[in-house]
């Protein structure tokens with residue numbers, strides 16, 4: 058299992074995803090500020106992974122608190138939550154994880170816990186969020202394998218793998234699930250400009266696992282679909298609205314349109330922590346604009362002329378009508394998503410919601 062993020066000797070340790078695939082370097086965070094910086098600067102990225110990082114960052118910060126009473130401890134806790142919540146706006150897993158930490162904090166504080174007990178409880182919760190995410194990914198893998206064609210020629214976009222989660226992956230979890238089920242699988246990984254999550258991270262993970270992987274530039278998918286070289290698409294998600302609209306890495310919408318045109322199933326794999334029933338539709342999802350340097354440069358090489366205007370929206374929204382199904386740890390939701398997604402939350406052992 059790839060070491061995306063872990064809590065080791067009271068530090069949060071993450072593989073630096075900016076440096077992959079050429080260098081495997083680990084970043085050790087001692088404070089919430091360091092974790093927040095790691096999220097903002099993409100040391101760690103991917104919706105579930107940043108949720109786990111935020112929870113661990115809060116637990117870490119509170120562990121080093123010198124507060125002697127719960128009043129001061131509570132003030133520091135609120136500050137840490139706000140700091141982490143300000144890092145990235147689109148992936149709802151971040152806010153879901155922070156809300157979960159807030160709920161645990163207030164339940165434990167209301168029960169009259171001491172500062173030491175609160176510190177211990179927050180650390181346990183952060184670890185639980187991590188472990189539950191791995192279990193959810195594995196369940197998604199098993200559910201997803203039931204809809205993967207045999208043999209499969211799968212296109213994926215961005216990185217929704219072990220690196221984007223606590224381990225195993227969402228979209229790549231489905232691919233791993235299909236491989237585990239004995240389905241012959243080849244993968245086409247969109248390079249995913251501008252940050253190259255597909256070329257750098259998805260290909261790195263899948264090659265490490267011995268899964269046949271071919272990297273293509275984002276503008277090649279249509280031609281390859283037309284040649285019959287793709288028979289299934291699976292992607293992750295950063296936030297899924299109550300009506301099933303899906304925010305995911307910029308370019309996902311284009312892939313979904315192409316899949317529809319060529320009659321290829323287009324699936325989204327995401328845990329319930331990515332589903333935001335409080336957001337009615339995709340138009341309400343905030344879309345992060347990232348620094349333009351990600352577009353103007355590839356590595357250290359400038360590829361655009363000075364003076365050109367640049368846009369860098371990091372995500373787009375795929376309307377629910379283009380989505381064949383949403384693979385979750387509870388099963389596969391089908392249209393109408395308004396009802397099918399809600400039903401997963403109503404089930405007794407569904408993930409807790411804010």
Ligand code: MRU
Nearest residue numbers: 102103104215217221293294306
């Ligand atoms: O900007 P990033 O790299 O954080 O974007 C990641 C994605 O868009 C992933 O597809 C998404 O978070 C799903 S990860 C399981």
